[in-house]
Amino acid sequence: xxxxxxxxxxxxxxxxxxxxxxxxxxxxxxxxxxxxxxxxxxxxxxxxxxxxxxxxxxxxxxxxxxxxxxxxxxxxxxxxxxxxxxxxxxxxxxxxxxxxxxxxxxxxxxxxxxxxxxxxxxxxxxxxxxxxxxxxxxxxxxxxxxxx
Numbered sequence: 001x002x003x004x005x006x007x008x009x010x011x012x013x014x015x016x017x018x019x020x021x022x023x024x025x026x027x028x029x030x031x032x033x034x035x036x037x038x039x040x041x042x043x044x045x046x047x048x049x050x051x052x053x054x055x056x057x058x059x060x061x062x063x064x065x066x067x068x069x070x071x072x073x074x075x076x077x078x079x080x081x082x083x084x085x086x087x088x089x090x091x092x093x094x095x096x097x098x099x100x101x102x103x104x105x106x107x108x109x110x111x112x113x114x115x116x117x118x119x120x121x122x123x124x125x126x127x128x129x130x131x132x133x134x135x136x137x138x139x140x141x142x143x144x145x146x147x148x
Contacts, residue, residue, distance in 0.1 A: 001076060006073050006074075006076070007073075009069065009072070009073040010070060010073040010074060012069075013066045013067075013069035013070045013073060014066075014070060016062070016065075016066035016069070017063065017066045017067070017070075017124055017127075020059060020062050020063060020066070021123070024059075024122070028055045028056075028058070028059050028122075029048075029051040029052060029054075029055040030052070030055060030056075030122070031045035031046065031047045031052075032045060032047070032103065032118060036115050036118065044106055044107075047103070049100070049104075052100075053100070056096065056121050056122065059121075059122055060088075060092050060096075060121060060122070063088075063122075063123070063124040064084075064085055064088045064089065064124075066124070067084060067088060067124045067126075067127045067130070068081045068084050068085050070127065070131070071084045071127075071130065071131070071134065074131065074134070074135075075134055075135075075138055077134070077138075080134050080137075084127075084130055087126060087130065088124075088126050088127075088130075091120065091126055092121065095117055095120045095121060096121055098117055099114065099117040099118055099120075099121050102114040102117060
C-alpha cells in the first residue's frame with residue numbers, strides 16, 4: 001500500500017476516534033458525563049441500565065473499529081488487527097461488568113476507580129498500549145537474523 005494512502009487512512013481513523021469523543025454529549029447516553037466532569041460534586045445521577053449499556057457498547061465498538069483501522073494503517077498486518085480487536089473486546093468483557101456493578105452500588109469501590117473503569121469503557125485507552133507493543137514487535141522482526 002502506498003505510503004500516502006496509509007497516512008491518509010491513519011488520519012481518517014484518528015479523526016473517527018476524535019469524532020466519537022466530539023459527539024459524546026449528544027450522540028451517546030451517559031448521565032455520568034457531567035457527574036465526573038464536576039468531580040462528583042453533583043448529585044448521583046439517575047440512569048437507565050438498558051440505555052446506558054447500549055450506548056456504551058455502541059461507543060466501544062466504534063472505538064474498536066477505528067483502533068483496528070489505525071493498527072492496520074500503521075503496520076499493514078491483519079493478524080495484529082485481529083489481535084487488537086480480541087484484546088480490546090476481552091478488556092471490555094472484563095471491565096464493563098465491573099463498571100456497571102460499581103455504578104449500581106453507588107460507587108462503593110470509590111469514585112476514582114469507577115472513573116478509570118469508565119474511562120477504559122468509553123475511550124480507546126488500550127490503543128496507547130497496543131501501538132508501542134506492535135511497533136516493538138515490528139522493529140524486532142526487522143532486526144532479527146533470518147533463519148531457515
